[in-house]
Amino acid sequence: MPHILIVEDETIIRSALRRLLERNHYQVSEAGSVQEAQERYSIPGFDLVISDLRLPGAPGTELIRLAEGTPVLIMTSYASLRSAVDSMKMGAMDYIAKPFDHDEMLQTVARILSEPRQTPAAAVSAEPAPQSPAPVEGEIGIIGSCPAMQDLFGKIRKVAPTDSTVLIQGESGTGKELVARALHNLSKRAKAPLISVNCAAIPETLIESELFGHEKGAFTGAVAGRTGLVEAADGGTLFLDEIGELPLEAQARLLRVLQEGEIRRVGSVQSQKVDVRLIAATHRDLKALSKTGQFREDLFYRLNVISLKLPALRDREDDVLQIARAFLKRQSQRMGRGEMRFSPEAERTIGQYTWPGNVRELENAIERAVILCEGQSIPADLLGVDIELEELEDEDFAELPGPDVSGGHEPTEDLSLEDYFQHFVLEHQDHMTETELARKLGISRKCLWERRQRLGIPRRKSSAPSNS
Numbered sequence: 427m428p429h430i431l432i433v434e435d436e437t438i439i440r441s442a443l444r445r446l447l448e449r450n451h452y453q454v455s456e457a458g459s460v461q462e463a464q465e466r467y468s469i470p471g472f473d474l475v476i477s478d479l480r481l482p483g484a485p486g487t488e489l490i491r492l493a494e495g496t497p498v499l500i501m502t503s504y505a506s507l508r509s510a511v512d513s514m515k516m517g518a519m520d521y522i523a524k525p526f527d528h529d530e531m532l533q534t535v536a537r538i539l540s541e542p543r544q545t546p547a548a549a550v551s552a553e554p555a556p557q558s559p560a561p562v563e564g565e566i567g568i569i570g571s572c573p574a575m576q577d578l579f580g581k582i583r584k585v586a587p588t589d590s591t592v593l594i595q596g597e598s599g600t601g602k603e604l605v606a607r608a609l610h611n612l613s614k615r616a617k618a619p620l621i622s623v624n625c626a627a628i629p630e631t632l633i634e635s636e637l638f639g640h641e642k643g644a645f646t647g648a649v650a651g652r653t654g655l656v657e658a659a660d661g662g663t664l665f666l667d668e669i670g671e672l673p674l675e676a677q678a679r680l681l682r683v684l685q686e687g688e689i690r691r692v693g694s695v696q697s698q699k700v701d702v703r704l705i706a707a708t709h710r711d712l713k714a715l716s717k718t719g720q721f722r723e724d725l726f727y728r729l730n731v732i733s734l735k736l737p738a739l740r741d742r743e744d745d746v747l748q749i750a751r752a753f754l755k756r757q758s759q760r761m762g763r764g765e766m767r768f769s770p771e772a773e774r775t776i777g778q779y780t781w782p783g784n785v786r787e788l789e790n791a792i793e794r795a796v797i798l799c800e801g802q803s804i805p806a807d808l809l810g811v812d813i814e815l816e817e818l819e820d821e822d823f824a825e826l827p828g829p830d831v832s833g834g835h836e837p838t839e840d841l842s843l844e845d846y847f848q849h850f851v852l853e854h855q856d857h858m859t860e861t862e863l864a865r866k867l868g869i870s871r872k873c874l875w876e877r878r879q880r881l882g883i884p885r886r887k888s889s890a891p892s893n894s
Contacts, residue, residue, distance in 0.1 A: 427452065427453050427762045428473040428474065428760065430452050430454050430455075430472060430473060431454075431456070431457065431467060432476050433458070433460065433462075433476070433486060434456070434476075434478045434481075434501070435482055439524075440458070443531070446528055446532070447535070450760075452535070458481075458482075459481050459483050460481060460485075460486070460492070461484065463489065470492075470496050471496075472496055474538060475496055476499045478501050478502070479500050479502040479521075486500055490516055497519035497539075499521070500518045500521040500522075501522055501524050501526065502521055502524065519538050520534060527870055529870070529872075529873070539760070566608045567611065568604050569748055571745060572743045572745050574737040574742065581732075581734055582605065582734070585732050586608070586609045587612065587613060590731045590732050591729055592706070592734060593706050593730050593732070594606060594707040594708075594736060595708060595733060595734070595735050595736065596709060597736075598879040598880060599786030599787055600736040600738060601785050602667065602707035602736060603665065603707070605707075606620070606663070606665040606705045606707065607665075610665075613703065615661065615662050619658065619663075620662055621655050623655055623664070623666050624668055625672045626671040626875045629860070629871075630673050633672065634673075634679060636655060637655050637656050638676075638689050639651070639653050639657055639689070639692065640652055640691050640692035640693050641693035644694075645692070648693070651691070656683060656689050660700045660702060661701055661702075662702070663702070664702045664703070664704050665705045665707070667706075668707065668710075669707065669708050669729070670709075670712055670721060674722065680704075680725065681722065681725045681728060683700065684704060684725075687701065687702075688700060706729050709879065712726045712729070712730075739781045739788065746776060746781070746788070747773060747776055749785060750788060750792060751768070753789050754768065754792055754796065757792055758796055763799075764802065765802065766796065766803070766804060767802065767804070768804050769803050769804060769805050771805065771806040772795075772809060774806070776788075791810055792809075794809075794810060795809055851883055855885075
């Protein structure tokens with residue numbers, strides 16, 4: 427079981443983070459300052475250190491030196507984002523903005539713990555001999571041996587060393603962020619920060635401020651200046667996920683970054699130069715959107731210098747089972763379950779199911795199965811997929827009527843959770859904001875958006891101007 431040290435001076439945040447990690451099968455120790463951590467523990471003995479940037483006494487970045495190779499994850503507020511990026515240049519493994527989303531924190535922790543631990547000795551040691559055929563991740567960091575993925579890996583190796591803008595296309599859940607991370611890690615910018623932004627997860631009224639920063643007094647509530655994410659990525663790579671959701675005003679500002687290599691903060695009259703390599707990703711057809719005026723055509727051609735297409739999981743032949751076994755190994759190790767395996771029926775189910783949610787759906791299914799499984803062999807029913815139901819939907823879904831929301835009827839008891847979600851969103855999105863919908867459903871805005879994509883529920887475009 428991985429052992430994590432939390433260094434945070436705010437007791438409420440520290441306790442909440444501890445409970446979150448312990449519920450997910452991590453062993454946790456805690457301290458309120460760098461000095462307390464030094465006095466109570468041998469810091470290099472932990473598998474991961476999570477520390478606030480601003481602490482009483484020494485800053486959290488001091489733990490990077492004291493950890494002696496143990497990865498350090500820095501927590502910080504958006505207001506001090508520039509300092510967080512500087513901490514990565516000092517050797518921090520990654521940073522996460524507060525207040526953090528629980529899923530985002532767990533995903534970041536799992537990713538860091540799954541990466542090989544880099545020690546000073548390992549950094550200068552000879553590279554291991556290449557292994558035969560590559561169903562393994564290798565230097566790309568993505569599992570795949572089918573022809574489509576091998577072709578993609580070849581393109582990544584050619585494109586990564588350049589500064590060319592890259593557009594990654596593929597369905598939701600196919601691993602577009604993994605491709606962006608591979609491009610960054612294999613580039614000359616690898617030691618600089620990779621800033622990832624989900625354009626759909628930030629409210630339209632805040633997206634320009636978040637990306638480009640703002641000056642004090644630029645708008646109501648701007649009590650201090652803020653560094654934008656584009657500026658924070660200076661010298662490194664900016665990854666804009668779901669760029670098709672970017673508002674037109676922000677698209678115009680982004681075009682200036684690509685054309686002139688400079689940004690202008692909201693409320694500022696001065697521009698400043700930035701050196702950023704842009705990688706964008708989308709599941710939408712940007713060319714079609716540009717024809718209807720929903721996406722700037724000039725920006726599309728600026729983004730589409732190099733286009734990489736990620737195949738859906740259902741089109742990746744035998745990769746599905748390889749990926750499933752890799753996820754099973756990772757989850758069973760993380761939860762201290764020993765060596766687990768799939769039953770023959772579970773393997774057949776994994777191979778036959780088309781995984782409409784792609785790799786993300788597969789990973790979630792396996793995590794759920796590992797948690798619920800009482801033995802070491804995972805039966806098919808714990809995967810939570812129904813092959814017969816799926817085949818019916820493939821053949822007959824187009825013939826089935828959608829949910830009747832015109833009369834405002836309550837959903838029937840026969841509705842599944844996904845049916846209820848679709849019914850609720852379609853019935854209420856005309857008079858509720860995305861934030862209100864998410865709150866009523868008890869989920870985050872990001873989760874609401876992801877479920878919209880998976881179920882094919884378009885987001886209603888606001889016809890009224892915003893008052894904020």
